Amino acid sequence: MKLAAQVIDLTKFYDLGSVVVKALRGVSTDFPEGDFVAIMGSSGSGKSTMLNLLGALDRPTSGQYILGGRDVSTLDDDELSEMRNDMIGFIFQSFNLITQYTVLENIEVPLLYRSGYPAIGRIEREWCMELARMVGLGDRMDHRPFQLSGGQQQRVSIARALVNDPQIILADEPTGNLDSATEAEIMDILHKLNAEGRTIIMVTHEPAIAKQTKRQIMMKDGLIESETILQQALPAS
Ligand SMILES: Nc1ncnc2c1ncn2[C@@H]1O[C@H](COP(=O)(O)OP(=O)(O)OP(=O)(O)O)[C@@H](O)[C@H]1O
Secondary structure (H helix, E strand, O other): EEEEEEEEEEOOOOEEOOOHHHHHEEEEEEEEOEEEEEEOOOOOOOHHHHHHHHHOOOOOOEEEEOOOOOOHHHHHHHHHHHHHHHEEEEEEEOOOOOOOOOOHHHHHHHHOOOOOOOOOOOOHHHHHHHHHHHOOOOOOOOHHHHHHHHHHHHHHHHHHOOOOOEEEEEEEEOOOOOOOOOOOHHHHHHHHHHHHHEEEEEEEEOOOHOOOOOOEEEEOOOOOEEEEEOOOOOOOO
């Protein structure tokens, strides 16, 4: 089975001078392509630290992170950000939209971070419009975030996460700020993206959400305490 990502004995220590916080103390797991994983665990167990490392937003203290077959520790900062932009889409609990931008402009944001910063062309704009329609916001492209409901804002952030057609989607409590009907809509979209073959890794506190995935990882004190497989990931194509 082809792996989208793999972590091997990953550690992350924060040196605060008087004390060293061991946020991750040696975590190993494989993420096959097409996996849909819920990372759970109590507050402070290391979930966000793990997601930050998986998103290549931060570097581990030790251990290996293999992303798309490459060892992330061998990449310089430019290579790392290019890899992150190409391979990973991010969805956050608080949506992280730019308030002055329209829906369409928010969806376009990752295109602004490409190497060389070329202007957004007609084909790319069409693609962003298609993504807006895909998440059900075809008639809202000129609206600004404050004119949208929480669920609609999260759909903008999902469209934005898809702009570079990433293989992996990292979601940090994507339904944390939403009511249960809207939560179901967002989970539907994530299920569709997973059915297309994308790997989804999601931090959640909610067991009812975690049950809708293929695998649950339970973290405790910076380690994986247990893993439960609910359904096999897609076989590699
Ligand atoms: N930048 C940092 N500097 C110092 N310590 C940190 C930093 N980030 C996280 N920690 C510590 O690392 C440990 C793990 O934190 P982390 O945020 O990964 O936990 P979490 O499981 O995501 O918690 P929560 O569910 O509350 O978001 C905690 O003890 C936290 O205080």
